[in-house]
Amino acid sequence: MTGTVLILGGTADAVALARLLEACAPGRALSSLAGRTSSPRLLPGRTRVGGFGGAGGLADYLTIEAISAVVDATHPFAARMSRNAVDACARANVPLLALVRPAWAPLAGDRWSRVPDVAAAASRAAELGRRIFVTIGSRELAPFAALGDRCRLVRAIEPPLEPLPPGVTLVLARGPFAEADERALMQRYRIDVVVTKDSGGDATVAKLIAARALGIRVVIVDRPVRPAVATTATPQGAFAWLESLA
Numbered sequence: 001m002t003g004t005v006l007i008l009g010g011t012a013d014a015v016a017l018a019r020l021l022e023a024c025a026p027g028r029a030l031s032s033l034a035g036r037t038s039s040p041r042l043l044p045g046r047t048r049v050g051g052f053g054g055a056g057g058l059a060d061y062l063t064i065e066a067i068s069a070v071v072d073a074t075h076p077f078a079a080r081m082s083r084n085a086v087d088a089c090a091r092a093n094v095p096l097l098a099l100v101r102p103a104w105a106p107l108a109g110d111r112w113s114r115v116p117d118v119a120a121a122a123s124r125a126a127e128l129g130r131r132i133f134v135t136i137g138s139r140e141l142a143p144f145a146a147l148g149d150r151c152r153l154v155r156a157i158e159p160p161l162e163p164l165p166p167g168v169t170l171v172l173a174r175g176p177f178a179e180a181d182e183r184a185l186m187q188r189y190r191i192d193v194v195v196t197k198d199s200g201g202d203a204t205v206a207k208l209i210a211a212r213a214l215g216i217r218v219v220i221v222d223r224p225v226r227p228a229v230a231t232t233a234t235p236q237g238a239f240a241w242l243e244s245l246a
């Protein structure tokens with residue numbers, strides 16, 4: 001295994017892969033962050049921050065930095081970055097692997113409605129309840145702000161760019177969250193619908209477990225369609241793929 005590995009990051013799996021690489025092949029991991037959060041998690045190995053300037057900019061970057069492989073470990077909803085990675089790696093002839101954690105699957109007792117996008121999530125949540133808890137990040141809140149005080153609670157890592165209507169409580173927090181805390185939060189605000197993206201993984205799954213225990217409905221935004229590329233579900237799988245490259 002030789003050369004620099006560019007990890008397109010922004011997820012816990014990206015951090016885990018950087019940690020694995022740094023432990024086994026120090027100096028090879030170069031993590032890239034979009035720069036959306038003001039105090040991102042500390043990453044093992046080298047880090048760069050900010051967009052590349054589209055697929056063309058990324059292709060140039062791969063060549064200039066002599067990147068030997070790219071692992072797209074961005075969030076399942078970071079569709080543009082994932083498309084750009086496919087395009088750029090094809091142009092620069094660099095091998096690409098997607099590291100995508102599995103989607104969440106319902107268990108007995110879950111009361112889920114799946115919807116295709118955030119606007120549909122707001123409509124469905126308004127049909128289902130009057131005290132909505134929104135956990136979809138800070139950048140796509142407009143359809144929920146339009147619901148007025150039906151949207152009772154918003155949790156995100158960063159503050160929203162646009163102010164939320166009066167009566168909406170904003171909680172700024174980063175997972176992982178504990179189930180008991182999620183349950184207490186939902187009870188304190190008498191939540192009757194939770195809205196989430198299908199992010200998958202363990203860090204934010206506690207809200208789904210808490211909703212199941214309390215019989216609360218959940219509206220889940222389906223993942224966008226991903227480009228067809230070689231994919232693994234785990235950081236260990238990505239590490240094995242890197243080892244397999246000549």
Ligand code: NAP
Pocket residue numbers: 008009010011032033034036049050051052053054055057058073074075077078079080081082084136137197
């Ligand atoms: P996006 O819509 O697919 O990306 C928009 C643009 O942001 C990309 O075209 C790229 O700019 C830049 N970008 C995105 N990820 C980058 C990275 N890892 N390194 C450098 N530039 C990056 O993605 P997004 O939804 O804005 O997400 C941005 C970041 O937040 C991702 O790293 C993702 O893993 C993380 N994140 C997203 C969500 C979510 O729900 N979308 C949730 C949690 C974390 P250029 O075209 O200029 O290169």
